[in-house]
Amino acid sequence: MRYIFALMMWLCPVLVLAQDWEDQNAFGPASASSTLRVLSSTDTSLFAPVIEDFLQSRSGVAVEYFVTGTAQIDEVFRAAPGDFDVVISSAMDLQLKLVNDGFSVQIDNLDQPDWAQWRNSLFAFTTEPATIVINRAAFAPESVPQTRQELIAAMRARPEVFRGKVGTYDVRDSGLGYLFATQDARASExxxxxxxxxxxxxxxxxxxxxxxxxxxxxxxxxVAYNVLGSYVAAREDVADTLEIVLPSDFPTIMMRTAFVSSRTEVAEEAAAFVRHLVEMQTGQRNLDAFPLPPLSATTDSTGQAVISLEPALMTYLDPLKRRTFIKEWSSAVIQ
Incomplete structure (x- = not known):
């Protein structure tokens, strides 16, 4: 029945769940004997080369790729975990919570450092910093802010330039935005x-x-704050207009992660897909097909990992802490 339904989805894409997807694409042969459904927050344009590279060695396999926001991934998947085989998201705290809540399966013999995996079930495959992205028209080359304090000073000095023209995530609706904001708040006032x-x-x-x-x-x-710099770097049309700034005062970093659904009916293919993501980072696969930043250890001055997959990531998912944080953030931002 699973494969019959998958074939119907190829023939009639409008039947794919009652969800308003940001994007939805099919890869591989319409007559595939096995269809892998991937729920992801990564834009299709960035992930298509990865899927195509995976399918080169998997004859008879197709991939259906669904894109939505990080908070929506958590909601959609919890409501229907049997509808998806692999879940990929940049909101690593929400991913960790899904795994802790029993929504994943273990994949053995994957060579990942401890900081980049959790219980052999959740696996990181990129390391990406949050950045400040500026429109060059707003700054002289010598005045581009390199820290958050310098950005504050620049905006205070010329409010007429920046009024209504500064942007960031709405942390009430964006899982990644909430992760970045809470990590920022923990790091500095x-x-x-x-x-x-x-x-x-x-x-x-x-x-x-x-x-x-x-x-x-x-x-x-x-100015846009806490933007994924990899998304800017991937666009060839913005080099003359935009500049990416990695704040030098302290880094805010996330790892994009993936896991296999505990309700998958194509466990072998789903595990192979996650394994493919990990192996692209270790040189066992064609890294040229991977347009996102590679997984790398980011350490502070003491040699400790700046971010890792650990229970502390879920601190601000506590309902009371979340309500308190969003109330404070709303008071500051929505004036």
Whole structure:
């Protein structure tokens, strides 16, 4: 029945779940004997080369790729875990919670460092920093802010330039935005001062990096905070318009992760897909087909990992802590 339903989805894409997807694509032969359904927050344009590379060695296999926001992934998958085989998201805290709640299966013999995997069930395959992205038109080359404090000073000095033209994630709706914001807040009180300044300038709020980048290119934004720099770097049309700044005061970093659903009916293919993602990072696969930043250990001055897959990531998923954080963030940003 699973394969009959998959074939119907190839013939009639409108039947694919009652969900408003950001994107939805099919890869591989329509007559495939096995169909792998991947739920992801990564734009199709970035992930298509990975899927195509995987399918080169998997005859008779097709992939259906569904894209939605990080918070929506958690909601959609919890509601129907049997509808998807592999889950990929940049909201590593929500992913860790899904695994802890029993929604994944173990994959043995995957060579991953401890900081990049959790219980042989959740596997990181990229390391990506949050960045400040600016429209070059707003800054002279010598005045581009390199820290959050410098960004605060720049916006305070010229509010007429930045009013209504600064953007960041809406942490109420974006799982990744919430992760970045809570990690920022844990690292420094500067985050709250920055949010207050952006709020005073009528900050524009977004679901995702792609939308912020589009508005930066159009000139509707001059500054976007906590954008995935990899999304900017992947666009050839923005090099003359936008500049990526990796704040030098402290890094905020996430790892994109994947796991196999405990309800999958194509466990072998699902595990092979996750294994493929990991092996692309270890040189066992064609890294040229991988357009995202590779997995790498990021350490502080003491040699400790800046971020890792560990229970502490779930601290701000506690309902009371989440309500408190969002209340404080709303007071700062939505003035």
């Amino acid at each position: 500067t985050f709250w001062r920055l949010m207050e300044v952006m709020g005073g300038l009528d900050a524009q709020l977004y679901c995702c990096s792609g939308a912020m980048i589009d508005d930066l290119v159009a000139g509707d934004l001059m």
